[in-house]
Amino acid sequence: MATELRILRPGEWDFWYDGILRAFGAVGDKERELHRELTEVGRSLGAWDGDRLVGSASLISFRMTVPGGALVSAAGLSMVHVASTHRRRGILRSMMRRQLDETRAAGAEPLSVLTASEPHIYGRFGYGMATRELHAEIDTGRVAFEPPPESEGTRLRVVDDPASVMKECEAVYARRVPERPGMLERAPGWERRPLLDIPEKRNGATPLACVLAEDEHGEVRGYARYSLKNGWDEDDVPKGSVLLRDLEALDTAAYGALWRFLWEIDLMPLLRVEARPVDDPWLHMTGDSVRLCRPRWRDGLFLRPVEVGAALAARSYSAPVDVVLEVEDAFCPWNAGRWRLSGDSTGATCERTGDAAELSLSVRELGAAYLGGTALRALASAGRVRERRKGALGAASCAFSTDVAPWLPHGF
Structure with a gap:
């Protein structure tokens, strides 16, 4: 039977989503409702062999900052899979063909973007690696942090429920978006994604917390979302970790104060940093000890012009x-x-x-x-x-x- 490629029909989303979870070996029931809300069903494809889902792809409508600060519409490709039983039959190529043709026909999105679990797949479809991200494991016991002097006047406030200050954090994020190419304007619903905190995925870490940086008038100038993972070695020496989820700040004072807070949490001599900009300023606040932070980069966003x-x-x-x-x-x-x-x-x-x-x-x-x-x-x-x-x-x-x-x- 020939494979049928078509837009999702009403009532098929759960079956479609379950197929994606199986393909990635994931358990995502706790994320299901948010993903249901964020999926644009009219831009989501399923490849069907009879009543079996054998492939999927979905487009998400974003606006992304480009050099110069303009926000440009971009089609975000996501939820891509082909069942292992149906490889090498042209299903992925057919899905890519349709998504790009339809994006072009609509005429509103000159860019197509994606993140890739297997980057080598997408080069043949014209996608190039457009951003990288910085990862680091910082031994804060060996690496001194040198914040700028103006950080001394910044007040910090820890909030146990990050959702309760989501509005304040999103206001900071929105002001940061035009300042760096590649940043995404948060469409409704996407502000909840950074707050996902599934107990089964914490691997022993504490629930997500948030620290706010405020000026003397109480205005929020920055935030960091993080969790803690306790640990001790055989001699009862602490070896816990601070796990940074995300951090944004409007000025150097707030930025430095937030990093110093993360650097100096008691009993947590390791600060794990993931998916940060490759020119993140903290790299220049460690004296000459950057190599002890074990910095490394990974690929981030892949991009191709549609037009x-x-x-x-x-x-x-x-x-x-x-x-x-x-x-x-x-x-x-x-x-x-x-x-x-x-x-x-x-x-x-x-x-x-x-x-x-x-x-x-x-x-x-x-x-x-x-x-x-x-x-x-x-x-x-x-x-x-x-x-x-x-x-x-x-x-x-x-x-x-x-x-x-x-x-x-x-x-x-």
């Missing part, structure tokens, strides 16, 4: 640029060909041209460089970008760069 012209015109550029790009895009051939990109810090245009190419690259490399996290020059050094006019590479690489590293604040 090259609209995508490149939606962001601004760090330096004036006027370059003809020859783009290869086998999966979305409407993007292939030559485009003249002209822009600066105030905005840009990107239109079809018959002029000679000055740089040649695939849409995958364009996606990797789009948010400024991957330099075109680095890609050229790897043989992924070709300079056709001398000097074009340096100018374009400088223009695409950003002074703030792009970062995806949470998965989807």
Whole structure:
């Protein structure tokens, strides 16, 4: 029987969601209702072999910050799986084909983004790694923290129920969104996702708590959500951990005060940091001891332009640029060909041209460089970008760069 690919029908969501849980070997009943609320059923596909679900994919409507601070609509691809019994039958390709075709036809989202459990899968569909994230395990007993002097005037308040101060924290988050490429505006319902705290997934840690940083007038200037995991070695020496969930601050004073609080919690000599920006300022508040923090990075957001012209015109550029790009895009051939990109810090245009190419690259490399996290020059050094006019590479690489590293604040 041929596999049928179609939009979810009323009443199929639970069956569809259960199929995704099985595919990922996950137990997610405690998250079910939130995922039900966040799923856009009209943008969710199921692949069916008779009455068996053998594949899935879903799109989520986001607005994401791009270089220059503009919020640009992006289709977030999620819930992707193909049953192990139906591999190598073209099901994933069919789902990717339909999602990108329908996104283009709607005309509202020039970007498609995803996070990947198996990143090697998506390069062939034109997605490039656009953001990275920093992870660290900090031995706070060996690494001194040096907060800025202004942190001394910041008042801290611990709240045992993070949901009770969600409004205040979301106000801080919303003000941070335009400041860093890759950040996502929180659509209704998504503010609850950072608060998920499933007891079965704590692995012995305490319930999630929140610490607020406030100024002298009581205004919340920052927050950190965290939990604690107790531990002792064989000599009864404490070896507990502080597990940082997320942290945002509006100024250096609040930021430094929050990190100092996390650094100095009694009986917790290890601070575990996950999925932070690669240029997180705390790296410069540890003296010369960064290596003792065991920093490492992982891939974050993968991005591909759905419409090259609209995508490149939606962001601004760090330096004036006027370059003809020859783009290869086998999966979305409407993007292939030559485009003249002209822009600066105030905005840009990107239109079809018959002029000679000055740089040649695939849409995958364009996606990797789009948010400024991957330099075109680095890609050229790897043989992924070709300079056709001398000097074009340096100018374009400088223009695409950003002074703030792009970062995806949470998965989807």
